[in-house]
Amino acid sequence: MTFAAAILRFESIDSTNLEAMRQAKAGAPEGLCIVAAEQTAGRGRLDRKWHSPKGAGLYFSIILRPKVEMTAWPLITLMGALATTDALVAACKVKPDIKWPNDLCVEDRKLCGMLAETAETVDGPAAILGIGINLLASGLKQFGDQAISIEAINGRQPDAERISTALIAALRDRYVLLQSQAGREHLIREWCASSSYAFDRRVAVSTASGQFTGLTRGLDSDGALRVENQEGKVISVRAGDVTALRPSITLQS
Ligand code: BT5
Numbered sequence: 201m202t203f204a205a206a207i208l209r210f211e212s213i214d215s216t217n218l219e220a221m222r223q224a225k226a227g228a229p230e231g232l233c234i235v236a237a238e239q240t241a242g243r244g245r246l247d248r249k250w251h252s253p254k255g256a257g258l259y260f261s262i263i264l265r266p267k268v269e270m271t272a273w274p275l276i277t278l279m280g281a282l283a284t285t286d287a288l289v290a291a292c293k294v295k296p297d298i299k300w301p302n303d304l305c306v307e308d309r310k311l312c313g314m315l316a317e318t319a320e321t322v323d324g325p326a327a328i329l330g331i332g333i334n335l336l337a338s339g340l341k342q343f344g345d346q347a348i349s350i351e352a353i354n355g356r357q358p359d360a361e362r363i364s365t366a367l368i369a370a371l372r373d374r375y376v377l378l379q380s381q382a383g384r385e386h387l388i389r390e391w392c393a394s395s396s397y398a399f400d401r402r403v404a405v406s407t408a409s410g411q412f413t414g415l416t417r418g419l420d421s422d423g424a425l426r427v428e429n430q431e432g433k434v435i436s437v438r439a440g441d442v443t444a445l446r447p448s449i450t451l452q453s
Contacts, residue, residue: 202376203231203264205368210234212254214241216261217330221319223263224326230265231372235364242332243315245302250313250332253339256349258360261330262371265323267379273327274423274438275384277302277316278391279374280329284312285394286370288333291363292350298395300416300425300442308444309348310334331367335360388419397442403427407440 213219216234218241223232236259242250252259266273281298288294288304288311296304296311304312315330334340334349335358350358377383392398401416405427417426417434424436 202372203229205231205233205262205372207233207235207364207368210236212236212238212240215239215243215330216259217243217315217317217328220261220263220328220330221317224319224321224328227321227323228263230263230326232263233364233368234261235259243330244313245315250315251339251342252332256334256336256339258331258333258335258363258367260332260364260367261328262368264327264329264375265325266327266375268384270325271422272384273316273318274301275378275387276327276329277314278419278423279378279387280314280316280331280371282387282390282394283370283374284314284331284333284367286374287363287366288312288350290370291366292354292358294350294353298391298397299444300395300397300419301423304333306348306353309345310343311348311350311353329371333363335363384421388421388423391423392418397425397444402445404443404445405435405437405440406443407437413445 213236216236219234238254239252239259242252244250296306299305302314303310312333317328319326337349337352340347378387397416398418404413412429414427414429417428420436424438426434426436428434
């Protein structure tokens with residue numbers, strides 16, 4: 201149920217997720233990590249890009265072959281968010297907020313993005329978990345106040361090696377836990393305790409089938425975000441973007 205981590209390093213690569221996918225299809229075992237100093241085609245969700253200039257971020261992917269049914273695979277993104285939080289606390293004393301489903305933010309600015317994908321391989325389906333962490337402030341100007349780096353938070357450049365070592369250790373621990381009995385309930389509980397988005401947050405939700413606003417009401421057991429819409433109906437959001445809205449002001453007469 202656990203893995204021996206090995207790291208493949210690249211100076212420059214298209215995307216660590218794409219390389220992990222190629223390696224998984226070629227039979228790589230779970231635990232293989234891909235780390236690159238630069239990505240020339242770093243990927244976000246829905247064909248978006250992850251800005252990955254040389255030396256300015258940690259660009260990391262890991263191959264997993266989870267022994268849980270596929271309906272629980274969306275929990276891998278949430279597990280990644282918790283493991284990255286553990287690693288940033290341990291290595292840099294930074295405690296980010298988790299924004300559903302795949303962002304870590306500090307002061308509502310994106311510090312880290314996560315991209316979980318699946319790959320069909322001869323050894324069965326694999327999950328590729330990609331994690332991008334902004335280390336340096338340089339190169340983020342184009343995002344204005346939407347993005348932030350560890351350097352900007354701590355006032356000094358972080359030790360990338362220390363973060364990736366802490367990240368692999370945290371991923372191993374969280375992965376073992378996820379596959380243990382009651383591991384999923386534990387994960388959901390801890391996620392909710394680590395995210396200001398879990399409960400009573402006014403959000404705008406944008407999905408392939410439309411947009412609506414509402415109040416967050418925790419997570420389903422498969423990691424879907426529960427959002428109560430204006431009509432009081434709770435909708436489970438499995439894929440989409442969530443944006444925080446300012447709390448509505450109630451005027452008293
Ligand atoms: C994500 O997508 O946040 C997933 C990012 C995953 C990146 C890692 S790096 C290692 C591995 N290999 C890959 O190729 N990918 C993974 P999404 O939620 O769709 O957010 C993408 C959006 O974030 C973009 O459209 C930009 O607006 C913004 N963005 C791009 N680069 C950024 C950066 N470095 N810092 C903050 N925001 C960024």
